[in-house]
Amino acid sequence: MTTLLFEHPAFGQHEMPAGHLECSERYAAVSNALSGEEFSALVRRAPRRAERPEILRAHDVDYVQAIFETAPVEGMVRLDPDTFMGPHSLDAVLMAAGAGVSAVDAIYKGEAQNAFVAARPPGHHAPKGRAMGFCLFNGAAVAAYHARAAHGAKRIAVVDFDVHHGNGTEAIFWDDEKAFYASSHEHPQYPGTGRASDRGGFDNIANAPLATGSGSEEFRRAWGERLLPALSQFGPDFIVISAGFDAHRADPLGGLALTEADFDWATHEIMGVAGALCGGRVVSFLEGGYDPAALAGSAAAHVAALMAA
Numbered sequence: 001m002t003t004l005l006f007e008h009p010a011f012g013q014h015e016m017p018a019g020h021l022e023c024s025e026r027y028a029a030v031s032n033a034l035s036g037e038e039f040s041a042l043v044r045r046a047p048r049r050a051e052r053p054e055i056l057r058a059h060d061v062d063y064v065q066a067i068f069e070t071a072p073v074e075g076m077v078r079l080d081p082d083t084f085m086g087p088h089s090l091d092a093v094l095m096a097a098g099a100g101v102s103a104v105d106a107i108y109k110g111e112a113q114n115a116f117v118a119a120r121p122p123g124h125h126a127p128k129g130r131a132m133g134f135c136l137f138n139g140a141a142v143a144a145y146h147a148r149a150a151h152g153a154k155r156i157a158v159v160d161f162d163v164h165h166g167n168g169t170e171a172i173f174w175d176d177e178k179a180f181y182a183s184s185h186e187h188p189q190y191p192g193t194g195r196a197s198d199r200g201g202f203d204n205i206a207n208a209p210l211a212t213g214s215g216s217e218e219f220r221r222a223w224g225e226r227l228l229p230a231l232s233q234f235g236p237d238f239i240v241i242s243a244g245f246d247a248h249r250a251d252p253l254g255g256l257a258l259t260e261a262d263f264d265w266a267t268h269e270i271m272g273v274a275g276a277l278c279g280g281r282v283v284s285f286l287e288g289g290y291d292p293a294a295l296a297g298s299a300a301a302h303v304a305a306l307m308a309a
C-alpha cells in the first residue's frame with residue numbers, strides 16, 4: 001500500500017528564538033532520516049495552504065483572525081510563554097494544516113493508504129481559541145474534521161503518544177460524541193492535564209498517564225490494555241496519529257524511557273486497529289521530539305511501520 005510523505009521547506013523556516021529546542025534542525029533531522037533508500041517507495045508531496053474554512057472546523061473564528069493579524073513581517077511575536085511567530089510562521093502552520101487536509105483527500109480518493117506529515121510547528125496543545133506549547137493550529141483536529149466534513153467519516157479519532165498530553169485536541173473533542181481522543185503521556189508533566197479520570201462529555205476520551213521513568217513495559221501495557229481497546233470500542237471511520245517522539249529516553253523535554261522499537265510497535269498496533277475498522281485510513285502528524293538523533297530514528301521507525309501496514 002502507498003504511504004504519502006508531506007514535506008516542505010516552510011516547515012524548516014518557522015522561527016523560534018535562538019537556542020529553542022523546537023527548532024529547524026528538527027525538520028532537517030526527520031527529512032534526512034526519510035531520504036534513505038529504504039524510503040524510496042514513499043510518495044512525496046508538497047502541501048498546500050489550508051483555507052480558513054478548513055481551520056475553522058477546529059478553531060474559533062476570532063482566534064484564527066488574530067493569528068493572521070498577529071503574524072509579523074519582521075521580528076518575532078510571543079503568543080504565550082513557549083510559543084512564537086516569525087515572518088515565516090504563518091506560512092508554515094497553514095502548510096501543516098493543509099498537508100493534513102490534502103492527505104485525507106488523497107486517502108479517500110484511493111491514491112494512498114496512509115500518510116505522514118513531517119511538519120513543524122506541532123499542533124496538539126492548541127485548543128479552539130489560543131496558541132499554547134509551541135502550537136498555533138491543531139493540524140490533527142483539522143484533518144480529522146475534514147474527514148468528516150468532506151468525506152462523510154461519521155466517527156473520527158486522534159491517538160497520541162507524545163510525552164506531553166495533547167490538551168488542545170482533548171478540549172476540541174471533549175463534547176463531540178462522535179470524536180475520540182486517546183493519549184499516553186508522562187504525568188505529572190506539561191501541561192498538567194490528561195488524568196485517567198478525564199473521560200470526555202460522552203466517554204470519548206481515554207487517557208493513560210505514565211509515571212516519570214516509565215519505559216517500554218508500562219507504555220505497551222497502557223496501549224494494549226487501555227487505549228487500543230477503547231479505540232476499537234469507539235469504532236472509528238478515520239484515525240489521525242499525533243506522533244510525538246519526545247517519550248524517547250534521550251529526549252531533553254521528557255522523562256519516559258522509550259526507544260525506537262516502542263514507536264514501531266505502537267504504530268503497528270494502531271495500524272492493526274485501522275486495518276480492521278476503517279480500511280487502514282490513517283494520517284500521522286509529527287508532534288514533539290527534541291533530540292535530533294532520537295527524533296530521526298524514531299520517525300524513521302514510525303514511517304517504516306506505516307509503509308508496512
